[in-house]
Amino acid sequence: MSDWHTSSYSPNGSNCVEVRETPETVDVRDTQNRAVGHLTFDAAEWTAFLDEVRSGRL
Known part of the structure; x- marks a missing residue:
C-alpha cells in the first residue's frame, strides 16, 4: 500500500486531508x-467525487 500524502487541494498545511491510493x-x-x-472509496466513487468538486457542485 502506498504512503499517505497531503492532498494538493490542502493549502499551506492547514485543514489538510491526506490520501493514499491503492x-x-x-x-x-x-x-x-x-x-x-479514514474513509475508503472505490475508483468509480472517487472519480465521481472529484468530478463534482471540479465542476463546482461541491
Missing part, C-alpha cells in the same frame, strides 16, 4: 484527526 481504492483521512480512521 490499485482498487482511495483512502481519505483528516490530518488533525488521524485516530478516528
Whole structure:
C-alpha cells in the first residue's frame, strides 16, 4: 500500500486531508484527526467525487 500524502487541494498545511491510493481504492483521512480512521472509496466513487468538486457542485 502506498504512503499517505497531503492532498494538493490542502493549502499551506492547514485543514489538510491526506490520501493514499491503492490499485482498487482511495483512502481519505483528516490530518488533525488521524485516530478516528479514514474513509475508503472505490475508483468509480472517487472519480465521481472529484468530478463534482471540479465542476463546482461541491
